[in-house]
Amino acid sequence: MSEECEFCEIVDRDDPDVREIYRDESVVAFFPTEPAALGHVLIVPRRHVPDIWSLEPDEAADLSRAALLLADAIREAVTPEGLSVIQSNGDTATQTVPHLHIHLVPRWKDDAIGPIWPVGTDFSEVSKEAAMLDVRDAAERLRSFTELPIAPEDRRKHLDYIQAVVTRQSAASSSAKGWLLPIVTATFGFAITQHTWPLAALGMVAVVLFAYLDANYLRSEKRFRRLYDTVARSTRRVPLFTLDPVDADEILANDAPAMSKWKKAVHTYLPKWSIWASWSIAPFYIALLLLGVGVLIASAS
Template identity: 45%
Template sequence: MIVAGDDAHTRLVYRSPEVTAFFPLEPATRGHTLVVPNRHVADLTDLTAREAQDVGEAVLRSARAIRSALSPDGLNVIQSTGEAATQTVPHVHFHLVPRWTGDRMTLSWPAGAAEDDQAQNQTLAAIQSVLFSEAGAVAPEDRRQHLSFIQAVITRMSQASSSSKSWLLPIVTLTYGYAITKKSLLVALLGCLAILVFGVLDANYLKQERAFRKLYDDVAAGRPIPAFSLNPTLASPAGTRQNYWPDRRDLRSWAIAPFYGPLILAGLGVVGWLLSRRYS
């Protein structure tokens, strides 16, 4: 047996306690190599996590050796599971097939998509549902820890919003008071500018807080979000462009418009009063 090392005719590439790599009896191209787990496993999905890691590392190591030694134009990594997928040997194996332009290998894909857009979305949802439910079943504590990380970011965004308001109030009081007492139009305009800057900054905090709340809801609901990811764009539909500027609904929020709106109106009132005195 090849894995046991009992076949003297085998062109063995290397063997470890977990994995064996060797040339098949009839290589498709020069350097064609098979990588197999030493334990008998008929189906790819029956590999343990450790075996999958060992096989993956062996495939990568062998591929690098082939590329370095033979300098092929390309390399196919082929794994077939099931009769419909052309599996003929009931043992998991990976083909590493070096490729050269014009070689005798023939691989082709059918033209066109197998499903329309709606069917693809349903297929995607089905696969993601199983994928995430399996991950969640293995380590439910990971999801709770993930949620605590997201909640910490939400809390930090909320605190940053409160701090921006606290910093702005003395700035507005100082600039508006100075502008009125000293009849300084420039200081009044600086006060208005400070309100605009802090308002946009605060609205962005709100935008980020909402994005992380959406991420929190998706993780809590068991949607397919990578473990411990703190990227809120993963909770957005595919293809959505990331916009770092506050949206209209952020600016019109009760936490933004009712606070910054009166302050900017007061500043414009001061500016108008100073202009009227200047040209009166």
């Protein structure tokens, strides 16, 4: 117990006036003296923890479990229209008791609390991007210090999962080519025999669409291969068993220019030139397009 901590007194059962509603081996929950709304609950760790920066991971897990349980209890007991979960640290953030606590506040439309966020801010895009990159870099550094080493068996399982995805992407690429050939054969063949050039054009459109589909399969396969290499070589830490190739992407430097919405869209939906020029895309689809041009000319004459 910390001296002169009113929440420690509640934890130690030294406050006869407390309205305690829940207690387990890790946390205590009670109604505040002046609730912001009927059903307002405070949750505190039993150990004296001044703020979130002093909280241990297992204590955070215990608080989270208690918050979920009590949120359900509040919903069942007072049927609010919403719920605010508030946790403040430091005087500037309006923490009035130096013992970490979580507020669960049931909310109703037009209640006495009102909005808890500013209506708007005027931060520049540059400042927002810079802050995001600073926090992201700090998170990466801290994660490398706090995470436990990955067991070899877990690493092998992770690699097996990624390899299975790579295999499926490769199979999907082969299937796309297999689906396209009958379509091209039918449209080009009918266009020549019937002298119907629109069918030849339709076949060429199919070639372009399947080329785009196949290029995206290849792009996805390459990204998963990069994730595989990252996990295998431990070049940087990624979440265990992640199947999100974004986790293997390089972290941008703080001074890297922000990507415009247009560039983000192109980056998201259009494979890079190196993908289009790869041996599994360019030779196959260019040959079909050239064939389509010949069929188009022949069927139009």
